[in-house]
Amino acid sequence: MDKASEQAKGKGKIGSTLKGIGPAYMDKTGRNALRVGDLLREDFKEMYEQLKQKHQVIINTYHFTDDISADEKEFFKAVEFLKELNIINGEYFINKLLKEGKRILAEGAQGSMLDIDFGTFPFVTSSNTISAGVCSGLGLAPQHIKDVIGITKAYCTRVGSGPFPTELENADGQKLRDIGKEYGATTGRPRRCGWIDLVALNFACMINGVTKIVMTKADVLDEFEELQVCTAYSKEGQELTEIPLRLDLDHYVPVLEKFEGWNTDISQVKDAAALPEKAKSYIDFINSYLGVNVDFISNGPERDQLIVV
Template identity: 40%
Template sequence: MANVVVVGSQWGDEGKGKLVDWLSEQADVVVRFQGGHNAGHTLVIDGTSYKLALLPSGVVRGKLSVIGNGVVIDPHALVAEIARLEAQGVKISPEILRVADNATLILSLHRELDALREDASPAGTKIGTTKRGIGPAYEDKVGRRAIRVMDLANMSTLPAKIDRLLTHHNAILRGLGREEITADAIYNELESVADQILPYMEKAWYMLDKARRAGKRLLFEGAQGALLDNDHGTYPFVTSSNTVAGQAAAGSGLGPNSIDYVLGITKAYTTRVGEGPFPTEQQNEIGEFLGTKGHEFGTNTGRRRRCGWFDAVIVRQTVCTSGINGIALTKLDVLDGLDEIKICVGYELDGERIDYLPASQGAQARVVPIYETLPGWKESTRGARTWAELPAQAVKYVRHVEELIGAPVALLSTSPERDDTILVQNPFQD
């Protein structure tokens, strides 16, 4: 039995929700290991949509679900999300949801600082943040001044921690000409939510280690995509955490030997939201076609996604940086009806051909995609559940993607419905 990590192999929004729901039904424990409530999954079960931001996908299936230490948690957003799902009939209790005691909390001051800095950034330097406080919360975490979940259990120690936090944040506010924040305001903010969070608090690493040793199947799910990784993505137009598969170990408190299979969720074309380089972006009728047919809007932000051709260079790079064993190729049906389909197979940078995305911001902005053109198909792939149901040109497209990225297709998704999937290899039975 394998423990599986699910990562997005592009810039996120690859359709992870359907796949993690399918996998969570087979898992015993589902672990969210990074990010905040700026990204999440949409699950469609029996015609009902569940939009998740912080909660692991397992909660909808009644599976033990863990928010790991690598996640930054807005406690009020978490309480609101629990209430929202319970209104949809999903029962969430401490028996199925546990929150790492050493996870960092997002506070109102983080949201305010996030918005202030983004709004003050000159044109061309904006990151495209969702202004939900994720970045500033991670900054406080590595700056060793964060308030963590466990601190809610001992309110008497909070004043000193808040003073340390505000020494930093009020200096920034003074520099921006803004009103300073009082310690009482932060204390009251935390006190108002502590009793609602503490029942879920857990030594997550300890509990997960016991589950692993007992032979339980663990599913690690991340948010966003590998190209938004703080180290390996299109820096600085990235998120504030590591999104590659290796973070599953650090963000849950388990060692890397706990990971047996890495599944990279990969869209049959490419999208991204926010600012930053996007070599294969199509700001034309092709981009409009993909965005409209693919319903490309953010799950939790509603932002329209930028769309372009499949970029084999970045996915091949993610196969390396995340150690991907196999991919789940999604949204193949969106390509139905195109006369021809292009795939980026390399870049030209300053007159030289390269087969990787450079780390330099300037170089990323200068790369020019090199395309191969494949014939499209007019028949529908939507709802196909066997290879035999796919048009010949669609099969050729999928096989060529496998060759270019150096990883096999383990699953092929042909619609948002969970049963419309061609299973080649079950990651849990690696």
């Protein structure tokens, strides 16, 4: 296989962590998955065996011959441990708390552009990662959602394959990766790094109903003399400020606005007024573009390194 073919094949990979999330969701949508409540059924092992046989037929086509008996033993040990926990009907539990006046913080997992419905399909995860997932995931009605806090880095990263218009495959990209320690938490893979993409961020704010933004890792940009911000995508001379219906973003080039970097250590700054003027200009431009304000700026990994704007 020539180099070009190898690269094309690599770009076609979804970039999965290979931890089994996809097959688990296939069982769910196939309506034969095992659910937590099933652990309490007397026929749980029979249900498990039926599902196991279904999967056995599939993996036999790949000539899979590994002995999984040790894994099964660990699985059933884990099942017995789970049965010792307080298994509850979560929908009733959480709605009862709301009626009692309790405040609930729901934390999303993964980025909005990895959403199965609205992300850069097929380079996405298997579930809904946007704020609507709070309703379908927890059994909460939409009217209970008050603030939606959007979390964004001061630049862009991505793990695995998929479109990334602002990706920097150069020294600046490596600099972002090294300073920001951008390596996958699950896999250890180096994250792809690039300038902040306001087209994608604006889309994420829209579909999530973001009411305020927390910008993390602003201090990672401290050592850059020049920063760039993507304000549109360009293809064959035409500019686009919306995510295209056909997600062929590899055929678009980013339209970039340049800013002078503040080139100053901001990790010790406690007050927004003390930020360098060039940092303020960077934030102000983002606020103006999005129509949603950055209310908090994280300037380091510690809990107290959070500037209230």
